[in-house]
Amino acid sequence: MAGAGGRAPLGLRRWLSSAAPAPRVCVVGSGPAGFYTAQHILKHHGGALVDIYEKLPVPFGLVRFGVAPDHPEVKNVTNTFTQTARSGRCGFYGNVTVGRDVTVPELQRAYHAVVLSYGAEDNRVLGIPGENLPGVYSARAFVGWYNGLPENQDLKPDLSCETALILGHGNVALDIARILLSPLQLLRKTDITDSSLAALACSKVKRVWLVGRRGPLQVAFTIKELREMINLPGARAVLDPADFTGLESAVKDASRPRKRLTELMIKTALEKPVEMQAAAAGAAAPREWGLKFQRSPQEVLPSADGRRARGVRMALTRLEGLGDSAKAIPTGDVEELECGLVLSSIGYRSLPLDPAVPFDSQRGVIPNSSGRVEGVPGLYCSGWVKRGPTGVIITTMNDSFDTAQSLLEDLQGGVLDLSPSREGFGLVESILHSRGVRPVSFSDWEKIDAAEVARGKAAGKPREKIVDPAEMLRIIGH
């Protein structure tokens, strides 16, 4: 294996000569951050043992519950994760909620190092009146609903209106717009849950607005997702050319991604007149979507009977400052946008896990330096809980490799207490047993996986996800 080259690390020699016990590492969370961290440690330390703990009975976190069902390519990463989990040096313990079934201090006593990779299970809230009206949902819950996340199966979003408004200009907002407007025959071939597919089949939504507080130069989505939306069969992009006036020259010196993204929006906006003619000729797509800028939500407006959302009052804004740091300042003008469905997609948020772990509630992350949790030797973090809920798969991969690297450096530098009394899962097992918690192994998951794939086969889908944890546990005889 390449990599070590001629410089055999000091720590390696020490490890070999002293016949020290294998370092035992615990990873909390089995999403991409957890698996990429585990992968890097196992690969670059030939003796390390890594145990991954997961709250749900099933692994892979946002790859299963976040990545859109019509993006199966991204889910290919689970092939590598599966290889990692099948390693003799890797353990998987699902159905274990760290912080409840076992505490972080208990894990610290059982392992030489603990990595927190538990992601961002909450979302930021709008904090405006009417936010809790029926018809208003968080994007996180909506995504969890169509992706089979157990906690969101009761969402049953009301899709009986024609216009949906998504607050936010990120990739999650585009994912939701695409799912709402995709032709059903495209979704049928995906691993979207049967119940959400049935709900979408009855959906009346034919128009989706994505609304942001700032302008086209501040959108957070990436170009692949935008292009996909533009090319979505049966849906027409409605962009106002006026929103893009002068932007061509403004992005001349911008970074390449920003420049190309803006140019694609401009091109789409300017193509509009041609499509309008086609529409007039009767060749109109029945569905449409568009981007609205410089509008900040002030209030979700209730219907006359006060029982559901009928629109959102927006404060128009002007931008102060340039680029990413531009701020949206209300101009004093307001506008009402009518819609029966409001999806708030303004960001995910990590939660503190355990009083023993420092947490920066302002930024929603665990304070750390290259993944080393500040002030707590032997405790690490990776992924969204380390750097905030942004980025694509390669961002989390690099970020997790970075944390793994810090951990390996600390192993090499003798910083970690490698006492043999830290027996790893052996210790945790007795704690879990005493609390009546029965973990799910990776081979257990593979039985659930096989059941899901078999159910999907009948319907021509890659899998039919099981959405009830109790049913998952029945399949493996728990």
Place this chain on the structure above:
Amino acid sequence: MAAPGPARLLRAAAASSRRWLFSSTSPAAGPRPGCSGAAAAARAARPFSLSARAVLSSEDKITVHFINRDGDKLTAKGKPGDSLLDVVVNNNLDIDGFGACEGTLACSTCHLIFEDHIFEKLDAITDEEMDMLDLAYGLTETSRLGCQICLKKSMNDMTVRVPEAVADVRQSVDMSKNS
């Protein structure tokens, strides 16, 4: 999804065989071949032309040098029409995180940097590849995705460089040989 064709199965098998830790295979979703036309046809024909392949002389193979993140040079051979991702997979080259989406243009982990004279002669780049390159780390003027670049005879002996990821700026620690 249609049943996987022979080419897909081959690629899927290759994708899992390269995994550094373990041996079992897992079905991969069908990758989108980056190499088109004759190359794809050649790949599809592979299972039916084993004897022809057996006599393929080493001169028909194309040598590629990869400069890994730590500066190590990895040298491997591939057949005309193979993508650079195929070369990495088939030869088990150890490049961290390479090809995460298995050649389906859904990530940028197979980003490679080319020599000027090779880069200039590469096939035209698609918008979709450009879109993923936008998210690549350490993008250069001569960057492409390895899954989209197919070997040609004129590429023999070329050197491609694996870009530094942010995580790899620090000196890497490797204790992998102590098992």
